[in-house]
Amino acid sequence: MDALYTAVATANGREGRAVSSDGRLDLPLAPPPALGGDGQGTNPEQLFAAGYAACFAGALxxxxxxxxxxxxxxxVTAEVGIGKDETGGFGIKVTLRVELPEHLQGEAGRQLVEQAHQVCPYSKATRGNIPVELVTE
Incomplete structure (x- = not known):
């Protein structure tokens, strides 16, 4: 694949900063309280959720x-959960909640969401690696 665009960001752990090469993204990082942190920054799960939601909306x-x-x-609202997996490490799961306008309610809308799931780069990257649930609202 020839990349049309390459995003570059650097982070120094779950407690520190994440900074993009152009400086537009510059965020403090901190684990959420549920993972023992103080929650005084964003976390990788939030960043992944935002990216996946935006990408999926674009695919739609x-x-x-x-x-x-x-x-x-x-x-599109992406919910990214993190927890212990069967190997004793950590894993993630995703629920994508797609709120459709009234004219797309029902089967036609569900089919568009399924098609978006087939073309979305995040969906392609995660397929077979993590559970992704599609919820059409």
Missing amino acids: GVVGRQAEVDTKDAS
């Missing part, structure tokens, strides 16, 4: 345009 727009369906009023 692409499949909507291909189907000549207006998806601009749709929104």
Whole structure:
């Protein structure tokens, strides 16, 4: 694959900072209280959730345009959970909640969400690696 764009960011652990190469992203990092931290910064799960939600919404727009369906009023909320996995390490799971406008309620909307899941780069990257649940609202 030839990259059309490459994002570059550097972090120095779960407690520190995350900074993009262009300086537009510059965030303090801290584990959430549920993981023993003080919650005084963002965390990798929040960053992943924001990226996945934005990417999936973009994919929904692409499949909507291909189907000549207006998806601009749709929104995507990504819930990223972290917990112990069966190996004793940590793993993540994702629930994508897609809120569709009234004209996309029902089977037609669910089909667009499924199509978006097939083309979204985050969905492709996670497929077979972590559980991803799609919820259409």
